[in-house]
Amino acid sequence: MSTRKAMVGLVGLAAATIVLTSCAGGGSSTGDDSANAIDGEPSGDIKVITWRTDLIADGTFDEYAKEFQSVYPDVTVTFEGITDYEGEMKTRLSTTNYGDVIGIPTMQPSQFEQFLEPLGETADFQDTYRFLTTHTYDGTQYGLAIGGNANGVLYNKAVFEEAGITELPKNEEEFLAALEQIRDNTDAIPLYTNYKDGWPLTQGMGSLGAITNDPDAGINMAENTAPWTEGTDIYAIDSVFYDAVEAGLTEEDPLTTNWEQSKVDLGTGKIGTMILGSWAISQMQAAAEDNGASADDIGYMAFPSNLDGKQYAIIGGDYNLGVSKHSEHKAAAWAFIQWLLEDSGFTETQGMVSTVSAKPLPDNLAGFTEEGVELMETNPAPAGKESLLSDISNDSQIDLWGPLYRQAMIDIARGAADGDKQSYFDELNERWGASSEQLAG
Secondary structure (H helix, E strand, O other), X not given: OOHHHHOHHHHOOOOOOOOOOXXXXXXXXXXXXXXXXXXXXOOEEEEXXXXXXXXXXXXXXXXXXXXXXXXXXXXXXXEEEOOXXXXXXXXXXXXXXXXXXXXXXXXXXXXXXXXXXXXXXXXXXXXXXXXXXXXXXXXXXXXXXXXXXXXXXXXXXXXXXXXXXXXXXXXXXXXXXXXXXXXXXXXXXXXXXXXXXXXXXXXXXXXXXXXXXXXXXHHHHHOOOOOOOOOOHHHHHHHHHHHHHHOOOEOOOHHHOOHHHHHHHHHOOOEEEEEEEHHHHHHHHHHHHHOOOOHHHEEEEOOOOOEOOEOEEEEEEOOEEEEEOXXXXXXXXXXXXXXXXXXXXXXXXXXXXXXXXXXXXXXXXXXXXXXXOEEEOOOOOOOOOOOHHHHHHXXXXXXXXXXXXXXXXXXXXXXXXXXXXXXXXXXXXXXXXXXXXXXXX
């Protein structure tokens, strides 16, 4: 899978920043049209537009189509995969032809009704599904996550054992000490940043709220004029990267990192840790097996922080699935979404947290249970402030969900740019504070 897409649901979608323009606002059929009501009898041909090109290539989605048709014989399902999913879907949304079931690309919540069919009242979904907060607007639900991911740190158990690490680190000091053990006792790179590819540096944002056990961390950061101050989530997240780089505990030349190779290297014990969402576990396991190592060597732990001895991990939805406003077979599209989430076994085979609340955690998160890590979801921003965090990010030119400011931070930490941690965090606070005062009032 192109993993750049997989991580979007955790932070990018929740913080929609890209403005879409469309000529598709008028003339659409809606749920009030009895010919294509979402709660009608499922029938007709539907197309599912997906970012999971790998599951098309290996025939997995063809099998799903057959299984679904055995339940709904009057519906025929086809799949179309897009490699540059976010980019191409934004272009397609300027038309009325963008499939029947889609992975909802980044957009402002106020735009949902322009492109998506309402699925129902959010209150009616709360007892059944997780991850509802990112795709609800004015009490209406427009999407359901295909599955969910936890946020934390991938690690190689064999490397930890060789290094002599007997307990998982539960704060930054212990984490840095563990990285030092890896450096001193093994040939592995302790922490791999994937600086060159850039997007992996954004993965730490998925733990926003876990450090302080604050489900409102997003809006609280927006209204904080100096969030890069010790004691906050973003300070802890960025400090782990900065301090590890400054201590020489990351790859020697960050300009030559390679994401695809890093999967092999972590899987085979050439890398000790990477800060990534749990969506990456299955890919690291596959890379290990494909290269003569054991999938059992791949472990997952909470972000190295605790509050009064308790660790927390944010869980959040991956891409949300929605029904196109312009679908001619909305009931069939909605039936497919519900079947995929509830009956297909998709999340079980993908090692994801099920969107269905009653289903247990996947086996690959067993370590969380063993360590007593408490899972938490974040709250949506208050009404009228849905885009405040992203607005401040844009205005201050601090790309919270992009790699640029963290790459600049790493350049300082490795001595390739002037400054130090305090001076850089002061600069971030100055820029952020000015925008927060202006936009948050």
